[in-house]
Amino acid sequence: MMVLLLLASLIPQQVLIATPRGQASIPVSNETGAAAVAAVLLARPLGLTVSLDGSAVRVTLDSRVFDFDVGSPFFRFDGATYPLVGAPYVARDTLFLPLHWLTGHVPRLLPNKYRWNPWLARLDEQPAPILATAPVPPSPIAAPPPPPPLPPPLPAPVPQPPRSAAPNPITGLRLPHTIVVDPGHGGIDPGNPGLNFPGGLTEKDITLGIGKLLRAELVRRGLNVVLTRSTDTLIELASRPTFCRAVCDLFVSIHVNAMPAGKRQTAVNGVETYFLSDAKTEDQKRVAQMENDALRFETTPVVDGPLGFILRDLQLNEYLRESARLAELVQGKVSRIHPGEDRGVQQGPFLVLAAARRPAILVEAGFATNRSDGAFLASATGQHKIAAAIADAIVGYLLEFERKLAGVGGGSGQAR
Numbered sequence: 001m002m003v004l005l006l007l008a009s010l011i012p013q014q015v016l017i018a019t020p021r022g023q024a025s026i027p028v029s030n031e032t033g034a035a036a037v038a039a040v041l042l043a044r045p046l047g048l049t050v051s052l053d054g055s056a057v058r059v060t061l062d063s064r065v066f067d068f069d070v071g072s073p074f075f076r077f078d079g080a081t082y083p084l085v086g087a088p089y090v091a092r093d094t095l096f097l098p099l100h101w102l103t104g105h106v107p108r109l110l111p112n113k114y115r116w117n118p119w120l121a122r123l124d125e126q127p128a129p130i131l132a133t134a135p136v137p138p139s140p141i142a143a144p145p146p147p148p149p150l151p152p153p154l155p156a157p158v159p160q161p162p163r164s165a166a167p168n169p170i171t172g173l174r175l176p177h178t179i180v181v182d183p184g185h186g187g188i189d190p191g192n193p194g195l196n197f198p199g200g201l202t203e204k205d206i207t208l209g210i211g212k213l214l215r216a217e218l219v220r221r222g223l224n225v226v227l228t229r230s231t232d233t234l235i236e237l238a239s240r241p242t243f244c245r246a247v248c249d250l251f252v253s254i255h256v257n258a259m260p261a262g263k264r265q266t267a268v269n270g271v272e273t274y275f276l277s278d279a280k281t282e283d284q285k286r287v288a289q290m291e292n293d294a295l296r297f298e299t300t301p302v303v304d305g306p307l308g309f310i311l312r313d314l315q316l317n318e319y320l321r322e323s324a325r326l327a328e329l330v331q332g333k334v335s336r337i338h339p340g341e342d343r344g345v346q347q348g349p350f351l352v353l354a355a356a357r358r359p360a361i362l363v364e365a366g367f368a369t370n371r372s373d374g375a376f377l378a379s380a381t382g383q384h385k386i387a388a389a390i391a392d393a394i395v396g397y398l399l400e401f402e403r404k405l406a407g408v409g410g411g412s413g414q415a416r
């Protein structure tokens, strides 16, 4: 049951097309294993036309021509060939175009006209630009009133972020952001027993302490914060990411690591940051297993078979790349203030990350089985340092994100 719900929430169900003429929600099809949209459904909202001649597909959008071939994961535009995730195909007498073309290539090739927001799964068509070197001719089907006479052409301006506001004086961020902070475990699920925590503290106490401090640090930086729990209660793993829905930019889960009994148990120390993926090493498998083990305190049954399938689909997901970048920034900041080792960015199949439809990471803030890590994690100073470092990294990530939204650097992911 839960896995089906997870599956449904991971593959984008639909794309919102927002234009000056109105909005339309387009269902996303996944029948060939790559996300696709029916071309006919794009015709009205985007003013797109399609002609099919044998296997040759010609799509005209905003008076620009894109040439595809059915079954071929490439298209041609302006004399260049571009690769696609997936290929156009025909099913039930309907032509389907790869979602990657619509949400990846179109905003990059026609940046003054289209903007893709992966957070909202929303493609925005910009109103006719007022300042542009080459005014875009009006779309043949779109029929807004003609724009007012243009001033003499000027160099193309850097596009402004949506709802551009004065930057926050502390962070430089221009947009409102909401972060979901998830202190791991709670209630009847203590997490790991915390061999080196004083006074019977367990993982759930440390994660709640850091989580609350992280909230305070983020609020101090002008961000909105939602905690999945602010008391000692158990929230089911699958419910935690549902806190990250309509208004949420990032999901950050806080945990404490532990080594199993053995020779290395007390020696291993340090911090590591995970994003969702297949576990690559035995150590990554151990941590994912340990955190997913919270399931045994839950009442909803879980079947774990399709998880691998879900993860394969996620490889194509932009949230994965964004999560990896967020993990990299957080790991960089936290390892600098941590007494233990920098264990780097890791990947693992964490159920708590699987359902978040946003960049999502899990911080293993240190080892409860190591004396020095344990003392640091249980101390007010240590918890505060960790919280402040994570908050700084989140602000750094959001600044990058805002710059990408503003189109500086030419498109998502390319400036790195």
Ligand SMILES: [Zn+2]
Binding pocket: 184, 185, 191, 192, 203, 254, 255, 256, 290, 291
């Ligand atoms: Zn944990």
